[in-house]
Amino acid sequence: QVQLVESGGGLVQAGGSLRLSCAASGRTFSNCDMGWFRQAPGKERKFVAAIDYSGGTADYAGSVKGRFTISRDNAKNTVYLQMNSLKPEDTAVYYCAASLKIYGPHTSDWDYWGQGTQVTVSS
DSSP states (O other): OOEEEEEOOEEEETTOOEEEEEEEESTTGGGSEEEEEEEOTTSOOEEEEEEOTTSSOEEEOTTTTTTEEEEEETTTTEEEEEEOSOOGGGOEEEEEEEESSOOOSSGGGOSEEOOOEEEEEEO
16 A cells, blocks of 8 residues: 655746655555646646656656656655746646556556645746
8 A cells, every 4th residue: 555645736926846745655665656647627637747666767748848857765755746837737736646557647557646736827
């Protein structure tokens, strides 16, 4: 079992930055690929970024590539999402996810989810 708790969301102006954190509990964190998804009101939950268990491989959605960076600290059981050059269209609830399998861009590829943290970008 892996429990995930996100933090770091908030209100920011367009062009600003935020760093989201996801603290994981459970003894299997270092075996999990980790990811971030986001869900805007009335829309489906969508893939944002993922990082493999070792931190050696990361992938990003095209809409955030070059602006967002995912990283992890296995000693702290924490995964981060650094978000720069934020745009109003980045406004959403951001969810942390963990996978015991090889990660993928679909929600069905992930085994555990956090409760989400709201990110609002004003224009």
